[in-house]
Amino acid sequence: MTKIKALALFSGGLDSILACKLMEQQGIEVEALHFVSSFFGRGKDRDLYPEEAWRHYGIRLSVIDVGESFIEVLRNPPHGYGRYFNPCVDCKILLLTRARRELASRGASFLVSGEVLGQRPMSQRRDTLRIVERDASVTGLLLRPLSALKLLPTRAEEEGVVDRTRLLGISGRGRKEQMALARDLGIHYYPAPAGGCVLTDPALSRRIKNLFVAIPVITENACLLMQVGRHFLLPGKSWLVVGRNEAENEEIKGLFQPGDLLMNITGGAGPTGLARGAAPFSDGSLAAGIVAGYSRLKGEPEVQVSIRGDGCETIRAVPAPSDTLRLYRLP
Ligand code: SF4
Structure with a gap:
């Protein structure tokens, strides 16, 4: 007999692992979808x-960018x-919409997520869960096995594909029930809750927000660059990024x-800087001075800075003093 198959939204956290396992316990074949972005x-x-997901949890997983x-x-x-x-509600709508579109091609008939009612202040309230379902067109199609008994039955439950009596009614921010269930299921390796999305980091999130306003063209490359090093917005509308250590220099x-x-x-004898933006490049010597201001030669009256763009040149830059660094630096 062909198995019924579900697609699970899989963040990699404990709740998503448990959601997959609860489905497998009922004989449902599960394919986990792990969505990725620059954030x-x-x-x-x-x-x-x-x-790794197969080795640790026996879960078949696909990554979708x-x-x-x-x-x-x-x-x-x-x-x-x-x-x-962090645009959590719209992020969930985006991921669920994408997951719904994957159903037919992957031979699955419903969706599963590890969301727990009331666990997150904004995106897991009862009214928000409904809005997300409505706007992603997955009402009745999305089963949340950890909180199912506190939510309306889904189509899979109504049709008897899934036995509702074997689902759970967890709600709230506590983790005890999930950890007990993990022990029962023999799951000992899982990442700590939260984490995983840089947009929930207060400092990084503030910087990314400022850069989204300041930078005219946002690409995935720009999103990755926003997460590395020190950042400066210069008067000619250029964006300068300066590495804080060797690893960041390489990343830049x-x-x-x-x-x-x-x-x-x-x-x-100093960091790598990357300047992007205004052309012709009106902020060049200021940018070079800022890079020099973080170098071991910052006490010298002048420092030679090599600049690679279309070609290569070396200029003499005056290391920027600390008040100039502060003036243009984004927090
Ligand atoms: S925390 Fe990040 S990944 Fe998670 S829903 Fe919010 S925006 Fe999306």
Whole structure:
């Protein structure tokens, strides 16, 4: 007999693991969908994740990149932002809509998520869950096994595909019931709750919000750059990023793209800077001075800075004093 199949939205947190396992206990075949963007999900090691999910939890998983669509949501979320620059309601609508569109091609008949009623202040209230279902067109199609007994039955329950009496009625922010269930199911390895989305980090979120206002063209590359190093908005409308350590310098170099200027102190005695924006580049010497201001040579009257763009040149820059650094730096 062909098994009934469900697609599960899989963040990688304990709740999503448990949701998959509760379905499997009822003989449902589950395929987990792990959505990634520049701001959430296992971006850097995404290729390893399916193998890891299988090894740790016996869960078959596919990774889906929604980066471009998420930028649009983040720029203008119809349901607004959460506490920080996190558009959680519209993010969930985006992911569920995408998951719904995957149903037919993956041979699945309903959706599953590990959401718990009342666990998050904005996006997991009862009224918000309904709004998300309505706007993603998944009403009756999305089963939340951890909180199902506190919610209306879904189509899968009504049709007897899933036995509602074997689902749970967890609600609220506590984790005890989930941890007990994990023990019962023999799940000992799982990431800590929360985390995973940089938009819930107060400092990073504030910076990203400021950059979304200041930068005219937001790409996935720009979103990654926003998360590295120190950031400056210069008077000629350029954006400068300066690494804080070797790893960040390497990351910044990796995000260089045509039109950017990459700055290094000659001889390597300082950070890497990447300037992007206004052309012709009116902020060049100020940017080089800021990069020099973070170098080991900041006490010198002048420092040689090599600049790589279309070509390569070396200029003499006066290291910017600390009040100039403060003036242009984004918090
Ligand atoms: S925390 Fe981030 S990934 Fe999670 S729903 Fe909100 S915006 Fe989306």
